[in-house]
Amino acid sequence: MTETIKDSVKAFIIENFLFGDTFYELADTASLIENDIIDSTGVLELVAFIEDRFGIAMADADIVPANLDSLARISAFIAAKSAVPISA
Amino acid sequence: MCGFGGYFGSVPDGKALLEKMTAAIAHRGPDEQGVFTAPQAGLGHVRLSIVGLGDGQQPMSDVTGELTIAFNGEIFNYVELRDELRAKGRRFRTSSDTEVILHLYDEMGEDCVSRLNGDFAFALWDNRRRRMLLARDRMGVRPLFYAMRAGTLYFASEVKALLQVPGLSAEIDPIALDQIFTLWAPIAPRTPFKDTFELEPASLMIADERCVVTRTYWNLEFPERDAPSRHVDEGQAAEELRALLTDATRIRMRADVPVGAYLSGGLDSSIVSALAASMAPQGLRTFSVTFDSAEHDESAFQHEMAAALGTDHRAVACRAGDIAKVFPDVVRYAERPVLRTAPAPLYQLSGLVRDSGLKVVLTGEGADEVFAGYDIFKEARVRRFCGRQPGSRMRPHLFRKLYPYLPGLKQQSSEYLAAFFGAGNDPLEDPLFSHRPRLKGTAATKMFFSGDLRARLAGYDAADELISRLPEAFGRWHPLHQAQYLESRFLLPGYILSSQGDRMAMAHGVEGRFPFLDHRLVEFAAGLPPEMKLKGLVEKHILREATKDLLPPSIGKRTKQPYRAPDSLSFSGRGELDYVRTAMGEEAIAAGGLFNAKAVTKLYEKCRARPASGFRDNAAFVGILSTQLWLQTFTGTSIRAAEAA
Numbered sequence: 001m002t003e004t005i006k007d008s009v010k011a012f013i014i015e016n017f018l019f020g021d022t023f024y025e026l027a028d029t030a031s032l033i034e035n036d037i038i039d040s041t042g043v044l045e046l047v048a049f050i051e052d053r054f055g056i057a058m059a060d061a062d063i064v065p066a067n068l069d070s071l072a073r074i075s076a077f078i079a080a081k082s083a084v085p086i087s088a
Numbered sequence: 089m090c091g092f093g094g095y096f097g098s099v100p101d102g103k104a105l106l107e108k109m110t111a112a113i114a115h116r117g118p119d120e121q122g123v124f125t126a127p128q129a130g131l132g133h134v135r136l137s138i139v140g141l142g143d144g145q146q147p148m149s150d151v152t153g154e155l156t157i158a159f160n161g162e163i164f165n166y167v168e169l170r171d172e173l174r175a176k177g178r179r180f181r182t183s184s185d186t187e188v189i190l191h192l193y194d195e196m197g198e199d200c201v202s203r204l205n206g207d208f209a210f211a212l213w214d215n216r217r218r219r220m221l222l223a224r225d226r227m228g229v230r231p232l233f234y235a236m237r238a239g240t241l242y243f244a245s246e247v248k249a250l251l252q253v254p255g256l257s258a259e260i261d262p263i264a265l266d267q268i269f270t271l272w273a274p275i276a277p278r279t280p281f282k283d284t285f286e287l288e289p290a291s292l293m294i295a296d297e298r299c300v301v302t303r304t305y306w307n308l309e310f311p312e313r314d315a316p317s318r319h320v321d322e323g324q325a326a327e328e329l330r331a332l333l334t335d336a337t338r339i340r341m342r343a344d345v346p347v348g349a350y351l352s353g354g355l356d357s358s359i360v361s362a363l364a365a366s367m368a369p370q371g372l373r374t375f376s377v378t379f380d381s382a383e384h385d386e387s388a389f390q391h392e393m394a395a396a397l398g399t400d401h402r403a404v405a406c407r408a409g410d411i412a413k414v415f416p417d418v419v420r421y422a423e424r425p426v427l428r429t430a431p432a433p434l435y436q437l438s439g440l441v442r443d444s445g446l447k448v449v450l451t452g453e454g455a456d457e458v459f460a461g462y463d464i465f466k467e468a469r470v471r472r473f474c475g476r477q478p479g480s481r482m483r484p485h486l487f488r489k490l491y492p493y494l495p496g497l498k499q500q501s502s503e504y505l506a507a508f509f510g511a512g513n514d515p516l517e518d519p520l521f522s523h524r525p526r527l528k529g530t531a532a533t534k535m536f537f538s539g540d541l542r543a544r545l546a547g548y549d550a551a552d553e554l555i556s557r558l559p560e561a562f563g564r565w566h567p568l569h570q571a572q573y574l575e576s577r578f579l580l581p582g583y584i585l586s587s588q589g590d591r592m593a594m595a596h597g598v599e600g601r602f603p604f605l606d607h608r609l610v611e612f613a614a615g616l617p618p619e620m621k622l623k624g625l626v627e628k629h630i631l632r633e634a635t636k637d638l639l640p641p642s643i644g645k646r647t648k649q650p651y652r653a654p655d656s657l658s659f660s661g662r663g664e665l666d667y668v669r670t671a672m673g674e675e676a677i678a679a680g681g682l683f684n685a686k687a688v689t690k691l692y693e694k695c696r697a698r699p700a701s702g703f704r705d706n707a708a709f710v711g712i713l714s715t716q717l718w719l720q721t722f723t724g725t726s727i728r729a730a731e732a733a
Binding site for chain 2 (some may be wrong): 014016018019020021033034036039040042043044045060061063064065066069085
């Protein structure tokens with residue numbers, strides 16, 4: 001499941017923030033902010049993508065670099081959230 | 089105002105060339121035109137008559153016929169200079185400021201520029217010494233471009249006049265493009281046109297038969313960080329500032345035609361309008377732009393200020409789609425790619441001024457540079473605090489206060505904002521510390537550069553070059569003064585005064601005048617302690633103190649809302665114009681060779697599907713589109729590609 005999440009997020013980042021540049025070596029732990037891959041509006045695009053694609057409702061407290069600033073962090077965050085039943 | 093072109097060297101049919109050069113910039117001077125030729129030299133001029141309406145024709149020679157000048161701009165202290173020169177026995181044949189420069193040069197040689205208070209660029213042929221003198225004002229309000237071809241020096245107010253010179257054709261300079269996509273502007277003397285340069289602000293060029301020499305005659309300087317300030321009493325400083333600003337406005341009201349004012353609804357233009365209104369017994373006419381998007385519109389403040397001053401106020405509405413309609417003209421007049429659409433409404437505004445029968449307007453431009461009004465100054469202060477106090481719990485919250493008018497940022501968590509602004513990460517001793525977030529954000533647009541362009545740039549870094557151009561004393565200045573220098577010395581002439589100022593106004597034959605850029609005021613403000621300019625996080629503190637009786641409190645206490653216009657949003661949606669689709673299409677992008685066609689297509693589709701509100705996507709869209717239009721306008725590249733497809 002985690003691999004699928006990561007692939008899906010990676011594809012979104014490449015398409016939406018790197019505009020199809022598949023030659024960009026996007027390391028799992030590379031900071032999206034420090035590497036200028038994502039800007040302030042990009043975070044909102046990322047949040048919208050996560051909510052739509054994975055059915056996760058993100059609270060304001062979730063939208064922090066600790067959860068969203070690398071492929072690994074995003075994938076781990078989605079995986080953790082997905083494990084919690086919606087009704088919980 | 090006006091425009092000129094000319095040469096120094098050998099030209100087979102100089103008169104015909106000068107006529108072509110001046111025709112290319114006829115918009116700068118619709119009232120009159122003239123040419124002057126001598127062996128080895130020629131000057132052509134188009135005139136916007138403002139001072140000395142009946143007797144100020146140019147090129148103008150002195151009584152001996154040995155000195156001839158072509159002049160663009162205004163010398164605001166020409167009345168005082170003329171009185172001084174008359175007292176020395178000099179006799180004037182005209183009432184124009186142009187003749188004052190001729191006499192002053194005759195007295196002082198090229199050092200005459202140090203006495204001129206004004207916005208000017210001129211070319212002066214000295215037949216006695218067989219030399220051509222080119223000069224440009226201190227802050228770079230008026231333009232002056234030049235190129236060498238087969239041993240002859242050509243010069244003009246706009247590059248389109250130089251392109252009339254046989255053998256000179258437009259080709260983009262990749263380094264300049266990199267600079268624009270990093271710094272928003274080329275670093276002078278470089279221009280977007282390969283092998284074509286601009287005379288830097290506050291510089292002289294002297295060309296004779298032996299050589300061409302360029303030198304700076306004035307520098308923007310700040311006191312050393314720990315030097316005791318001459319201005320310790322805030323009340324006294326405010327009083328002095330008020331007197332200087334009043335005089336700067338007074339001498340900028342000098343004209344033989346009516347003078348109007350731009351009124352944005354912000355602090356700076358309101359101050360200028362208020363001072364001008366008090367000096368215009370016949371009443372003042374004011375002009376503004378309104379937007380149909382609440383994020384950009386300031387019409388409520390404009391109406392309030394116009395009503396308070398009793399001005400005859402007119403506004404031009406910039407509606408959805410208007411920017412796209414005029415954008416090709418904007419690029420043609422700006423002569424450079426731009427990353428924002430902000431020049432377009434100003435182009436519309438100068439059209440309104442002209443249609444209203446005026447050709448001179450005062451503007452509040454320059455106050456943000458001179459009195460530390462830009463958000464980037466506050467941002468740098470917060471980032472420095474974060475760098476010094478890494479454990480402070482205030483850190484993330486401070487960034488929320490910086491940009492209340494940006495909807496994209498309003499929704500961000502404090503932690504994210506701190507991360508975007510690199511809080512605590514950038515080294516405090518970096519000379520570009522204040523501008524790093526902007527430079528990084530802007531340079532991210534270069535991801536769209538083609539492989540070929542990247543190869544040609546070979547790792548070039550515009551930010552490194554900017555550092556190499558800083559004066560030796562820079563490191564000893566207060567951080568706020570360092571940031572002010574970067575804005576004033578590079579972005580102001582390189583983007584604000586050119587792309588949004590001179591070129592957009594002169595496209596409609598309108599002269600903008602800038603009281604805040606009077607060099608006496610600039611020097612005074614540079615000497616003020618930083619805390620009188622940026623007090624806590626309140627910008628332009630001393631300016632507010634000096635003018636608080638002039639404005640309604642709602643204007644005087646207003647937090648700065650930077651002038652902006654809708655960017656990529658202007659080009660999408662209903663009624664999308666064909667030229668946008670063509671210019672951003674794969675064939676045209678590939679033909680231009682500067683951008684990655686596949687990536688641009690994705691950006692284009694992204695902006696069409698979800699109007700981009702992020703800085704990077706907006707800047708990249710506008711930058712790529714304007715570069716494509718530049719190629720199309722000046723080289724025909726994209727047009728040929730579209731036709732061939």
